[in-house]
Amino acid sequence: MASENQTKKNATADGTGRSHALADVRNIGIIAHIDAGKTTVSERILYYAGEIHKIGEVHEGTATMDWMVQERERGITITSAAITCEWMGRQVNLIDTPGHVDFTVEVERALRVLDGAVGVFCAVAGVQPQSETVWRQADRYGVPRIAFVNKMDRMGADFGRVVSQLREKLHANAVALQLPIGSSETFRGAVDLIARKAVTYNDEDLGAEPVVAEVPAELAGETEAAREALVEALADADEAFADLYLGGGEISEEDFHAALRRAVVARKIVPVLCGTALRDKGVQPLLDAVVRYLPSPLDVPPVEGVEIRTGKTVRRPADDAAPLAGLIFKVAADPYLGKLLFVRVYSGVLKRGMNVYNPRTKTRDRVMRLLRMRSNEQQDAEAIYAGEIGVLGGIGKFTTGDTVCAEQAQIALDRIEFPEPVMFMAIEPKSRADKEKLEGALQMLSDEDPTCRVRIDEETGQTIVSGMGELHLEILRDRLLREFKVPANAGKPMVSYYETITGEADGRHTFDREIGGRRQAATVELHVSAGARGKGGFIEVKPPRNTVPPEFWTPIEQGVRDAILTGVLARFPMQDVCVRVTGGGILDPDSATETAFRTAAILAFREAAQAAKPELLEPIMAVELVTPPEFTGDLMGDLNGRRGQVREMDSHGDMQTIRADVPLAEMFGYATAIRSLSRGRASYSMEPKGFAIVPNVVKEEILNR
Numbered sequence: 011m012a013s014e015n016q017t018k019k020n021a022t023a024d025g026t027g028r029s030h031a032l033a034d035v036r037n038i039g040i041i042a043h044i045d046a047g048k049t050t051v052s053e054r055i056l057y058y059a060g061e062i063h064k065i066g067e068v069h070e071g072t073a074t075m076d077w078m079v080q081e082r083e084r085g086i087t088i089t090s091a092a093i094t095c096e097w098m099g100r101q102v103n104l105i106d107t108p109g110h111v112d113f114t115v116e117v118e119r120a121l122r123v124l125d126g127a128v129g130v131f132c133a134v135a136g137v138q139p140q141s142e143t144v145w146r147q148a149d150r151y152g153v154p155r156i157a158f159v160n161k162m163d164r165m166g167a168d169f170g171r172v173v174s175q176l177r178e179k180l181h182a183n184a185v186a187l188q189l190p191i192g193s194s195e196t197f198r199g200a201v202d203l204i205a206r207k208a209v210t211y212n213d214e215d216l217g218a219e220p221v222v223a224e225v226p227a228e229l230a231g232e233t234e235a236a237r238e239a240l241v242e243a244l245a246d247a248d249e250a251f252a253d254l255y256l257g258g259g260e261i262s263e264e265d266f267h268a269a270l271r272r273a274v275v276a277r278k279i280v281p282v283l284c285g286t287a288l289r290d291k292g293v294q295p296l297l298d299a300v301v302r303y304l305p306s307p308l309d310v311p312p313v314e315g316v317e318i319r320t321g322k323t324v325r326r327p328a329d330d331a332a333p334l335a336g337l338i339f340k341v342a343a344d345p346y347l348g349k350l351l352f353v354r355v356y357s358g359v360l361k362r363g364m365n366v367y368n369p370r371t372k373t374r375d376r377v378m379r380l381l382r383m384r385s386n387e388q389q390d391a392e393a394i395y396a397g398e399i400g401v402l403g404g405i406g407k408f409t410t411g412d413t414v415c416a417e418q419a420q421i422a423l424d425r426i427e428f429p430e431p432v433m434f435m436a437i438e439p440k441s442r443a444d445k446e447k448l449e450g451a452l453q454m455l456s457d458e459d460p461t462c463r464v465r466i467d468e469e470t471g472q473t474i475v476s477g478m479g480e481l482h483l484e485i486l487r488d489r490l491l492r493e494f495k496v497p498a499n500a501g502k503p504m505v506s507y508y509e510t511i512t513g514e515a516d517g518r519h520t521f522d523r524e525i526g527g528r529r530q531a532a533t534v535e536l537h538v539s540a541g542a543r544g545k546g547g548f549i550e551v552k553p554p555r556n557t558v559p560p561e562f563w564t565p566i567e568q569g570v571r572d573a574i575l576t577g578v579l580a581r582f583p584m585q586d587v588c589v590r591v592t593g594g595g596i597l598d599p600d601s602a603t604e605t606a607f608r609t610a611a612i613l614a615f616r617e618a619a620q621a622a623k624p625e626l627l628e629p630i631m632a633v634e635l636v637t638p639p640e641f642t643g644d645l646m647g648d649l650n651g652r653r654g655q656v657r658e659m660d661s662h663g664d665m666q667t668i669r670a671d672v673p674l675a676e677m678f679g680y681a682t683a684i685r686s687l688s689r690g691r692a693s694y695s696m697e698p699k700g701f702a703i704v705p706n707v708v709k710e711e712i713l714n715r
């Protein structure tokens with residue numbers, strides 16, 4: 011099978027220079043909770059597609075997709091890896107995403123540019139917290155999905171339970187395409203409900219040649235019932251299939267595949283398959299489903315953006331002949347090639363040597379190098395066509411979320427939204443000689459990772475690095491030392507608090523001072539109000555033109571932004587604050603300066619925010635605990651002591667699941683605590699849920715530090 015795919019590698023689909031016709035391209039991602047087996051699934055996909063000739067294993071640190079030193083040491087995926095392979099004559103551009111909550115930004119930006127996704131679920135644990143997070147991310151971007159229930163060889167594996175959880179927890183119209191043959195140690199394959207055939211695998215050839223046979227007699231009745239459920243679900247989701255079904259004639263396998271493709275692309279059905287990637291069972295049917303049911307770039311709606319010259323919303327079709335429009339969704343540092351920009355080309359053709367335009371910076375650059383990625387290896391390319399994913403090299407002014415377009419047809423695509431960091435640490439070079447080196451390395455890390463924020467504390471002069479959790483900060487510190495060769499001292503990770511307001515108030519300030527021998531004076535009036543929690547705020551600068559000339563509106567807005575960054579209670583950044591600049595004035599035409607208006611805006615905002623009932627916000631984590639029932643009482647008591655609020659409890663088999671919301675500040679050292687309380691038998695996972703107002707007692711402690 012692998013050799014058959016290899017022989018097609020150099021075939022061209024049409025005369026445009028593409029290796030495959032656009033209808034035969036699949037841009038997909040593998041998404042899941044940590045430890046569900048995403049990278050193991052990806053590794054088998056590459057092996058069976060003939061892209062690699064030896065299967066790498068995550069637990070051995072040899073996985074192709076986990077190429078970073080830190081990934082191989084920890085056995086987790088940290089950064090999204092992209093690779094291209096071929097199956098059934100189709101080009102599959104595959105991105106393996108991280109499952110750990112600290113690196114959820116990698117999933118966010120991958121889903122932004124992908125056309126389809128495979129959700130991997132553990133057959134024992136089912137739908138876990140991070141599974142829900144990545145599923146919601148895929149919902150937000152309208153990405154069609156297939157589900158793969160992995161680890162069917164594990165004790166306690168329950169395919170039916172996971173399908174039910176997909177429906178109940180994720181509100182997905184999950185429909186089984188297979189029935190497992192055996193479970194846990196007896197699992198050996200699955201029944202294909204469409205073909206009514208049993209597909210099993212031999213351990214001797216690493217499952218490379220599936221064995222197709224008749225359905226075992228003991229599964230015949232269950233197979234027919236499950237097939238009828240599949241037929242009914244398809245008839246409900248697809249009108250053309252319903253006509254066939256109600257017509258009473260024979261429905262062919264091609265009819266099934268065509269209807270499933272229409273239903274999946276329309277996001278009306280999520281087909282569910284099963285297997286065990288580690289034991290080399292069930293991956294080929296998953297690949298078949300990927301190319302049969304997930305969309306090509308032609309099947310998804312044209313990308314939308316704002317035309318720069320007119321301000322109107324326009325659509326760009328996936329067409330090589332259309333004007334160029336692409337999105338930079340990832341930035342990576344390469345020790346030899348410098349800054350690498352991962353780009354999804356939505357329309358037009360990105361060619362080496364052409365000029366491209368960045369509407370954010372309003373600058374033009376020449377494309378010096380184009381690459382196609384194979385995990386961390388690169389292959390030179392002459393062009394990246396519409397619907398494809400590639401890499402730009404040698405251009406320094408672009409960053410994550412920027413649009414690449416033609417200067418004569420300028421368009422700005424929607425940028426990617428990133429979550430706010432929840433932890434920070436202070437970092438400093440070990441010697442003065444390393445100061446510039448540290449600054450350059452931190453700049454590169456923040457370019458690569460939008461959730462890595464770097465700032466200088468004005469009071470202490472310390473460099474503060476913020477991130478999404480303890481592991482995230484640990485990885486950043488490790489990369490500084492080993493990848494960028496910067497010796498640095500780092501403080502302990504601490505929780506990132508934010509400030510907000512709970513009321514509304516007006517502020518007015520007149521700044522009038524002599525600076526550098528010149529009088530600088532201006533007045534700014536504004537109104538602040540609380541925005542919806544977690545929805546952000548806005549700044550509106552539209553004072554009457556007869557009070558503040560338009561040339562000073564930008565300095566006023568900058569002043570408000572600076573004030574929001576420093577807060578009014580304890581110099582924490584502010585969130586969910588709405589600001590409207592309502593007026594102002596010039597005391598003397600000769601004294602009206604940008605500095606005066608900017609400073610007046612800062613002081614007017616602080617005056618208003620102080621009067622608008624300011625509060626501290628702290629990050630809240632959604633925690634899921636799995637424990638034997640005998641330890642439930644002790645663990646719940648510990649959660650209560652950590653200011654946790656239990657949301658729900660349920661049991662599965664001989665294990666109890668507790669879901670609670672707990673402040674991140676109370677979760678330090680939690681792994682050690684639950685090991686002690688449960689004698690090592692309980693486990694937990696957590697993910698950011700949002701921010702909540704800090705209780706007064708805790709607030710006083712923070713403010714008095």
